[in-house]
Amino acid sequence: MATGRRDLFRAVGAASLAGLASGVPAIAAPAPAPAPRATNWRRDAEGKRIADLGNGSFLNPLISGDRPDPAILKDGDDYYVTFSTFDAYPGLLIWHSRDLVNWQPLKPALHRNIGSVWAPSLHKDRGKYLLYIPVKAKPQNDIFVAWADDIAGPWSDPIPLGLPNHIDPCHAVAEDGSRWLFLSGGDRVRLSDDNLSLAGKVEHVYDPWRYPSDWIVEGFAPEGPKIHHIGDWYYMLTAVGGTAGPPTGHMVIAARSKSLHGPWEDHPGNPLVRTTSRDEAWWSRGHASLVEAPDGSWWSLYHGYENDFWTLGRQCLMDPVRFRPDGWFEMTGGDLSQPIAKPTSGEALPHGMALSDDFSAPLALGSKWAFFKPTADEGTRVSVRDGVLHFRARGDAPSSGSPLLITAGDRSYVFECDIEIPAGGRAGLILFYDDKLYAGLGFDEDRFVTHQYGIERARPANPHGRRMKMRVTNDRNIVTFDTSGDNGKTWLRFDRGMEVSGYHHNVRGGFLMLRPGLYSARAGTAQFRDFTFRAFDPDKA
Incomplete structure (x- = not known):
């Protein structure tokens, strides 16, 4: 159907429904097409x-x-x-x-x-x-x-x-x-x-x-x-x-x-x-x-x-x-x-902040990073030394231990991190709405764990052992995962992609957003190095 005819039918149909609701028949002329949105940020x-x-x-x-x-x-x-x-x-x-x-x-x-x-x-x-x-x-x-x-x-x-x-x-x-x-x-x-x-x-x-x-x-x-x-x-x-x-x-x-x-x-x-x-x-x-x-x-x-x-x-x-x-x-x-x-006066300060973190400075809690529903002692779980974030485990999954999250404001982005776990530990990268709705990928020394719909699902074999680099790509709510056991020289695409456009308030409530982050679970203290974040315009990538 041609675009013009489709818009006409949509407008007339909407007007007719409004008329039926009020008891008065209604016919409306087609609404003008919306102006193209600027996207040249x-x-x-x-x-x-x-x-x-x-x-x-x-x-x-x-x-x-x-x-x-x-x-x-x-x-x-x-x-x-x-x-x-x-x-x-x-x-x-x-x-x-x-x-x-x-x-x-x-x-x-x-x-x-x-x-x-x-x-x-x-x-x-x-x-x-x-x-x-x-x-x-x-x-x-x-x-x-x-x-x-x-x-x-x-x-x-x-x-x-x-x-x-x-x-x-x-x-x-x-x-x-x-x-x-x-x-x-x-x-x-x-x-x-x-x-x-x-x-x-x-x-x-x-x-x-x-x-x-x-x-x-x-x-x-x-x-x-x-x-x-x-x-x-x-x-x-x-x-x-x-x-x-x-x-x-x-x-x-x-x-x-x-x-x-x-x-x-x-x-x-x-x-x-x-x-x-x-x-x-x-x-x-x-x-x-x-x-x-x-x-x-x-x-x-x-x-x-x-x-x-x-x-x-x-x-x-x-x-x-x-x-x-x-x-x-x-x-x-x-x-x-x-x-x-813009307003015509006023000093322009540098805008925003970097979301990448090499963990060379004290953890920027409350500005860059934040816990979800932390307990009173949550801050004792994290420390930064020599370019490493040490993150003590809590719970068995993101749902039972407060993850560390950032606020990403772009439609498409990639984040990755070098993650090392202790024996018996589990850690990974997530996209987290709340403790009932999240997605992501974690691993222990033998197997991956797939987080989807806020539950833990497939457990394929982990070929990398207790240390790997992990990458999450969120391209307009289509999510893919890649892992590397040789410090990023080669990458393996994880065989489960996800679509997360429904991870939001109108599905779950709470007025939150889907936030990138990392978690540490089960046992011991996981080590995170070189967290990098990059947003991108998929139409220009």
Whole structure:
């Protein structure tokens, strides 16, 4: 069938289904074909995507890989952002920028496992930096607060606030000087003057705008309120429609008030951001904040899933904002599939970090590497000496021992490592979503072990013994494994390939991403040398 006829039938069919659902017959003209997506990212020395194109423009994602729920802080000429880190620890890595486009990782702010971290909030009030940290945990959920005198830390031990029924806090200061946390569901609660405890009960202050009932969404789920005091107005941005699920679900709405105490007036153009078609470059866009650039322009940071790559998690996106004469604002970046002109001032810091590791320096826990659901003593399992990572075994497989993982933000990449195991040990390389869903290849001294669907499967003979180089190639969710017993001079293709496009939230839940990593199991201490990572563009390889 010709492409034009197929598009016509698709559009008419969708309109007819909508008409049947509402009881009114409907016919629609064919939707215009989406503009081709730009894919001409700059690449760093490891082949990873860089948003800054070097010509006065940038191309989303701003920070690639799983960087959901961006919490951004403007602090003079400096900008800081952190993201939900869920079960990865150390967590809440702080990133630093001076131009809003190029970002450097600093240090993690959270070192003790207090639960799965969802949608933190980063603020500065009267010289003190504040992090409000909602967690899913047992025996109950809560929101914690941590503080620091320096953004680089040390950060205080998290203090529980006693808010088990809310997520997505946002700190705000009212015109009368009172301090508040705005919460999911249109609620808020007053804080003590030092911001470290509650000074009242939760109260409902806003009924969020509702989209038409026939829109395809995951659920109403009003969450992620972000409060900004700009000029004479307090603006509240809220996410509705559900965070994942259908690509057309998540969206950004706004309201405003002359007082933080309300009443709140809905934006006449709601929703300000919404994916309207699965053909768009970015799906499920929402959870937005506003920030002013060094040149006085305004921008919004939010997250979204890359088309067909739920496995990469929700990536950080940036959208230009225009304020109108009536005081309302609008996002102007369209579907974010094309390059966008950068802010015109601000120092460009070197962006990102190398993911390769020769283990010649202390292990970069919390910036490059992170454990999954670590116990209190997890850090004692790893040490670095003379270019070798020593990784003590735990459990029998990746599911029963916390692996070490990195965040890779490219559609295609290769990683490899020299691995040596002790007698009775097992180790390998993995692509890990969580302890119930992962893929990879491990070995003991006699046999390989194939990890697939989160279970251990085939056990073919291992021809290399207790030391080998192992390579994993993930080419747009098609995974292959290669091994070498002669330090990479010759490689053997492992005879089981995998397809991992379903290793994501809409299958498993948890709002995570598929992360490369390594594990050590069964007995003794495995040794890892020369971990190398390289992203690539398969269309140009």
